Structure formats: C-alpha cells, structure tokens
Amino acid sequence: MAQIDTLPPLREVINTHGLRAKKELGQNFLLDLNLTLRIARTAGSLENHTVIEVGPGPGGLTRALLAAGAKKVIAIERDSRALPALEEIAAHYPGRLDIIEGDAMQIDYGALADGPTRIIANLPYNIATPLLTGWLSTAPWPPAWDSLTLMFQKEVAERICAAPGDKAYGRLAVLTGWRARAHIAFTVPPSAFVPPPKVTSAIVHLTPQPIAETPSLAALEAVTRAAFGQRRKMIRQSLKSLGVPLDTLFEAAGLKGTERAEELDVATFLTLARCL
Known part of the structure; x- marks a missing residue:
C-alpha cells in the first residue's frame, strides 16, 4: 500500500x-x-x-x-x-x-x-x-x-x-x-x-463540452421520459403522451416514426426537444 x-x-x-x-x-x-x-x-x-x-x-x-x-x-x-x-x-x-x-x-x-x-x-x-x-x-x-x-x-x-x-x-x-x-x-x-x-x-x-443552440432542459426531459418510458415501442407510439402533432417533430428530425428510442442519437433527441 x-x-x-x-x-x-x-x-x-x-x-x-x-x-x-x-x-x-x-x-x-x-x-x-x-x-x-x-x-x-x-x-x-x-x-x-x-x-x-x-x-x-x-x-x-x-x-x-x-x-x-x-x-x-x-x-x-x-x-x-x-x-x-x-x-x-x-x-x-x-x-x-x-x-x-x-x-x-x-x-x-x-x-x-x-x-x-x-x-x-x-x-x-x-x-x-x-x-x-x-x-x-x-x-x-x-x-x-x-x-x-x-x-x-x-x-x-x-x-x-x-x-x-x-x-x-x-x-x-x-x-x-x-x-x-x-x-x-x-x-x-x-x-x-x-x-x-x-x-x-x-x-x-x-x-x-460547449453546446450551441439548445432546447430547454424541460423539453429534453419530456421527450426522453416519453421515449424511454416505453422503449420497446416505436416512437410514433411512445411519444403520443407529448400531446403535440408528431408528424411535425418527425419531419424536423428526419424520422419515420418507426424507430425505437434506443436507436436515436443525442443530436436527434435535441432536435425533437427544440421542435417541442
């Protein structure tokens, strides 16, 4: 020692x-x-x-x-x-x-x-x-x-x-x-x-690390809570609880809605949160 x-x-x-x-x-x-x-x-x-x-x-x-x-x-x-x-x-x-x-x-x-x-x-x-x-x-x-x-x-x-x-x-x-x-x-x-x-x-x-344009912390928490709360489901289903038109979010993030939360990288979650 x-x-x-x-x-x-x-x-x-x-x-x-x-x-x-x-x-x-x-x-x-x-x-x-x-x-x-x-x-x-x-x-x-x-x-x-x-x-x-x-x-x-x-x-x-x-x-x-x-x-x-x-x-x-x-x-x-x-x-x-x-x-x-x-x-x-x-x-x-x-x-x-x-x-x-x-x-x-x-x-x-x-x-x-x-x-x-x-x-x-x-x-x-x-x-x-x-x-x-x-x-x-x-x-x-x-x-x-x-x-x-x-x-x-x-x-x-x-x-x-x-x-x-x-x-x-x-x-x-x-x-x-x-x-x-x-x-x-x-x-x-x-x-x-x-x-x-x-x-x-x-x-x-x-x-x-430096962060450029960012979503609010509350928005990111809302998106990740919804997405990983039902992580086995497609995000078109798991993100319904956000109560917003999902097609707008998916278009902005370049998503089909058939992906699952564990497939999305951090940048995609940030885009979803900014749009939210």
Missing part, C-alpha cells in the same frame, strides 16, 4: 474515531491509498486547481488529492463523526483543506469554485445519480467545474456512458452526451471497500 504521507493508516483512523460505515448514508470506505492515488491521477494535473470532494469519510481520497498537488480541497461531509479525522488531515496540510459539514444535495457548487475547479469523489451510492444530473443541468453552461471524476456502481457508469444501440442507453446517457464527454476510466472490485458492497464500481471521467 502506498505511503503518501505520515498520517496514520486509514484502518487506524477508522478505529480511533469509531467510523463504522453507515448503510443509510451510502458509505463504503476506500482504504487502499494506491487506489485513491489512481483516482486522483485520473482527473489530470491538480496543480493550481481547487478540488471539491463529496463524502470524504475518513479521508483516504482527500489525502490522495492533497498529496497529488491540489491547491485546495473542499470536502463536503454530512457525517459529523468524520469531522475530527478530516481536521487531522487539515492540520497536516495547513491552509489546503476546507471542511464543510452539510448535505451535498443542498450545496451551491458554483459558489465554491475558486479558479480552475475539479469535482472528484467516491460518491455515496444513494445520491450519486441525483448529484450527477444536478451538475449536468447547471445553468449557465459551461459550468464552473473543469471536469468530474466520480465513483459509481458499474451499472450506473455504463448507463452514463452508453451509446445508441447499447442495452444501457437511456435518459441518463442522453443528458450526459448533450453536456459532456464521458468514459469509464477503470473498474473497482467490491474487495477494495470497507464494507465491501455487493456490486462492482467504476470511475467515470467527464469533461464539459
């Missing part, structure tokens, strides 16, 4: 502070500092960057981010039990770790950004998808962050990065493909965590 600083081993930190992982908080702690360093490096150079981390727990990834050269890490932690452990890290890296006790779903991430900013986190599974959709739905665009490097359940990671025709392709892939470029960097086995989850995890790296 990598020795990245002179702080105590993470297992010792967990025992000292009584940090038994809580299922209701979606906690699964990464104790392998080799792995946390790999996650930090996946995000690219952290020099001169502020890094926002959600759910640091005992601080394994936090320590890796600081050791990798992050100018500052802003750690958002809901579990008050973890705060003393994080304070010890802050003392070891003076002036480089800010700790916010609070709910990650309620944070204004744009207000936290201070110059170049990356979001890097082993996300609690129970809020991972809502956090991602919130970051991808940020207005105005491009966002305050330069990239997202995030841990998800592998199944969710595949849904994020899926292409048209893939079994996992759906609403989440369309939203992601509209706003960002995303790929799975590597997978993480259950054995890497304490306690081990029942599923394999994956690191997804996302970078925002």
